Amino acid sequence: MKHVIILFLALISFNAISQNNDCACCTEQHQAFDFWIGEWQVTNPDGSIAGHNTILKVQDNCILQENWVSAKGNYTGTSQNFYNSKTGQWEQIWIDNQGGTLHLKGNRTGNQMILQSDTLKNKEGNPYFHRITWTLNNDGSVRQLWETTTNNTEVVVAFDGLYKRK
DSSP states (O other): OHHHHHHHHHHHHHHHHHHHHHHHHHEEEHHHHGGEEEEEEOOTSOEEEEEEEEEEETTTTTTTEEEEETTSSSOOOEEEEEEEETEEEEEEEEETSSSSSSEEOOOOOTTEEEEOOOOOEOOOEEEEEEEEEEEEESOOOOEEEEEEEETTEEEEEEEEEEEEOO
């Protein structure tokens, strides 16, 4: 009986260790954007409500799924955010109800996740790219700053939102 108990305890310990190692997306790199997880009310710089965003960790902790609804409810979108271990970068793929898409890549630096698109061409054939920076503030809020740069010189702010937990 004593040997059976020892064997049983050894199997439980082995099972617990193997379960901890089975999480392919539980690395520090995969958790770098976890500060964005939550239920958020998002405001514009003037304090007006821009919308609401829900960020969930799904697919066995491998994806941050974003679900955006604008303040009026007429603009919605979702993104899939994930750490690509093959490239060593974070990626975001955004799709909205207006047919818009965006693909960003980058990494976390300090308290910021900085993702950028490849260089694209506008209707006139001029190059531009998008850069979105999420900054974790000391109070737990998150600032999302979306900048579009054209001709590598002119920077236009497309969105500047402050995320506060609901």
